Amino acid sequence: MTSHPRDTPQFYLTAPSPCPYLTGQEERKVFTHLVGRRARDLNEILTQGGFRRSQTIAYRPACESCRACISVRVVVDDFEPSASQKRVMARNGDLIGAPEQNRPASEQYALFRRYLNARHDDGGMIDMTMLDYAMMIEDSHVDTHLVVYRRHGPDTAITGRGMGGPLAVCLTDVLADGLSMVYSFFEPSEAGRSPGTFMILDHIRRAKQLGLPYLYLGYWVDGSRKMDYKAKFKPQERLMGPGWVRVE
Numbered sequence: 001m002t003s004h005p006r007d008t009p010q011f012y013l014t015a016p017s018p019c020p021y022l023t024g025q026e027e028r029k030v031f032t033h034l035v036g037r038r039a040r041d042l043n044e045i046l047t048q049g050g051f052r053r054s055q056t057i058a059y060r061p062a063c064e065s066c067r068a069c070i071s072v073r074v075v076v077d078d079f080e081p082s083a084s085q086k087r088v089m090a091r092n093g094d095l096i097g098a099p100e101q102n103r104p105a106s107e108q109y110a111l112f113r114r115y116l117n118a119r120h121d122d123g124g125m126i127d128m129t130m131l132d133y134a135m136m137i138e139d140s141h142v143d144t145h146l147v148v149y150r151r152h153g154p155d156t157a158i159t160g161r162g163m164g165g166p167l168a169v170c171l172t173d174v175l176a177d178g179l180s181m182v183y184s185f186f187e188p189s190e191a192g193r194s195p196g197t198f199m200i201l202d203h204i205r206r207a208k209q210l211g212l213p214y215l216y217l218g219y220w221v222d223g224s225r226k227m228d229y230k231a232k233f234k235p236q237e238r239l240m241g242p243g244w245v246r247v248e
Contacts, residue, residue, distance in 0.1 A: 009033070009042055013062060020123065021224040025066050031059035039141035044175050050239045052218050053173060053182055055139040061219070068222045071239040073178060073214040074200075075246070076207045078235050085201055085232075092198040095168070097149040098161040104134040107165050108148075111187060118188035136171070136183065143174040144182070147206075149199070168195045172203065178214030179207045200233060 009032040019025035034043050034056045043053060050071040051058040061069040081089065109130050116126050128136070137146070147170045150162025168186035172179055181203055186195035200217065207215045220238070221227040237244040 016064075019063075019066070021221045021226060022066065022068060025068075026063065027066075028062045028064065029059045030062040031057050034058050034141055036141070040143060043142045043173070044177075047173075047175055047180055047216060048177070053140075053142065053180070055135060056141060068224070069219040070222065071216075071218070072220045072230055072236050073216045073244070074204055074233045075235045075237060076178070076204055076213055076215055079204055079233065081201060082232070085197065088194045088197045089201055091193050092195065094152050095149045095198070096152055096156055096160070096162045097147045097168075097170075097199075097202055099172075100146045100148050102137050102140060102144050102146050102171065104130070104137045106130075108137075108146075108169055109133045111166055111169065112185050114188055115185040145172060145174070146170065147172055147199075147203070149186075149195070149202075168199055170199050170203070174210075175212075175216070178212045178216055179203055179210075180216035181218070197229065197232075204233070 011030055011032045014029045014031065016026040016028050019027040032042075032046070034053065039056075043058060046058045046060075047053070049060075051060045060071075063069075112128075112133055116123070116128070120126060148166045149168040150166055151164050153161070153163030156162055166187075167190055168184065170184035171182040173182055181200070184196065184199050186199070200215070204215050207213075214237070215233075217230050217233070217236075219227065220230040235246055235248050237246050239245075
């Protein structure tokens with residue numbers, strides 16, 4: 001009988017299920033566990049190979065008849081915001097994001113619930129409890145943190161932090177070659193600010209400050225309107241058959 005060291009990753013394949021992005025398609029995923037002392041190194045390798053992290057699971061699509069899901073990462077040093085992206089930055093000039101430990105809080109969960117109810121009431125996360133949310137945020141064996149966005153306060157110039165309740169939150173992994181936006185959500189009543197776009201622009205800035213070459217955005221799904229926004233951050237690299245291919 002063959003035995004495997006505990007730190008050797010074992011990969012598994014999910015059963016087919018309806019695709020949440022493309023009508024009439026089925027999705028399957030290959031996944032492994034990110035646990036143990038090698039979890040951080042494994043997460044680095046798998047992210048560069050097109051995997052995404054969810055808690056202690058790394059996964060990527062393994063669909064039999066579809067290749068629409070494509071991993072994308074923004075080339076940080078060469079990125080120049082478009083005119084519309086500059087307007088988004090200006091609209092959110094009264095917000096500041098501050099890194100915090102990946103610890104759940106009731107005000108975060110309340111914001112998360114409002115976001116799901118307003119924008120994803122038919123999605124698979126709609127029934128998540130406070131405990132589920134806590135697991136999503138803090139169940140991690142890799143280098144991760146929250147970036148919490150609040151309005152500027154009187155002491156912001158000194159503390160680097162805003163005041164009041166959070167308007168947007170992003171769970172962010174720190175990799176050797178970039179930042180990875182694991183999951184983000186925002187106040188739905190503030191959708192006119194385009195806070196999702198603003199968080200991406202702010203993370204590009206953060207990656208550049210840290211000297212990291214990439215911002216990982218997860219999957220762009222060719223043919224899905226939900227994912228069209230990811231194609232607007234260029235130059236970017238897309239993981240294709242030959243490897244990461246630059247798209248201008």
